[in-house]
Amino acid sequence: MSFKYFINAVEVAKKIMNYHVQKGSKVLDCTVGNGNDTLLLAKLVGKSGKVYGFDIQSIALNITMEKLRKKGLNDRVVLVNDGHEKVDDYINEKLNFVIYNLGYIPRGNKKIKTRADITLESIKKSLMLLKNNGLLLVTCYTGHEGGFEEWNTVKHFFQSLNQKEYNILEFNFINQKNNPPILYCVEKI
Numbered sequence: 001m002s003f004k005y006f007i008n009a010v011e012v013a014k015k016i017m018n019y020h021v022q023k024g025s026k027v028l029d030c031t032v033g034n035g036n037d038t039l040l041l042a043k044l045v046g047k048s049g050k051v052y053g054f055d056i057q058s059i060a061l062n063i064t065m066e067k068l069r070k071k072g073l074n075d076r077v078v079l080v081n082d083g084h085e086k087v088d089d090y091i092n093e094k095l096n097f098v099i100y101n102l103g104y105i106p107r108g109n110k111k112i113k114t115r116a117d118i119t120l121e122s123i124k125k126s127l128m129l130l131k132n133n134g135l136l137l138v139t140c141y142t143g144h145e146g147g148f149e150e151w152n153t154v155k156h157f158f159q160s161l162n163q164k165e166y167n168i169l170e171f172n173f174i175n176q177k178n179n180p181p182i183l184y185c186v187e188k189i
């Protein structure tokens with residue numbers, strides 16, 4: 001017997017994506033990495049939708065583009081090899097959905113990771129790009145160097161937002177050992 005609904009933060013994020021992202025949606029993956037979220041989003045938005053994906057590692061984007069091509073999903077995806085703190089330089093339309101999976105690529109170069117100050121700058125810009133009733137998801141990891149500080153920065157920022165403008169949920173597996181990732185789900189009103 002295994003768990004079905006709440007396996008980990010990443011799986012909860014996928015469930016929310018499947019529920020919220022529609023054909024024709026305009027969405028943004030701020031941390032493409034191995035492309036798992038980008039691929040799912042490309043499938044969900046369909047031919048009429050659009051996925052923007054950012055990563056500072058060109059190799060991650062090349063691998064992801066290859067995966068997208070193999071599945072015939074590359075036509076609706078724009079991959080940008082630049083920092084997600086510059087989303088507003090590249091995106092001129094409102095978005096239905098934004099996702100961040102912070103930290104480093106599992107089994108990749110652990111030195112190339114998201115940073116608290118940059119993540120905060122980026123989240124602020126992404127919230128400006130989000131449509132009313134759009135969702136923004138952030139998965140935070142606290143176990144690596146800089147991860148705890150990054151999580152604290154993200155959490156404190158979300159706590160400071162006006163509840164008349166944003167609803168923010170924290171998904172935290174409170175009975176798990178070894179620093180399980182924590183997911184934030186933000187709805188803009």
Ligand SMILES: C[S@@+](CC[C@H](N)C(=O)[O-])C[C@H]1O[C@@H](n2cnc3c(N)ncnc32)[C@H](O)[C@@H]1O
Pocket residue numbers: 030031032033034035036037038054055056057060082083084085101102103104105106112113114115118
């Ligand atoms: C945990 S991984 C993402 C995993 C990914 N969601 C997947 O499905 O494989 C975090 C990614 O963030 C990227 N990253 C770090 N800083 C960044 C920045 N300023 N802008 C964009 N991407 C960044 C890293 O290169 C890494 O690929």
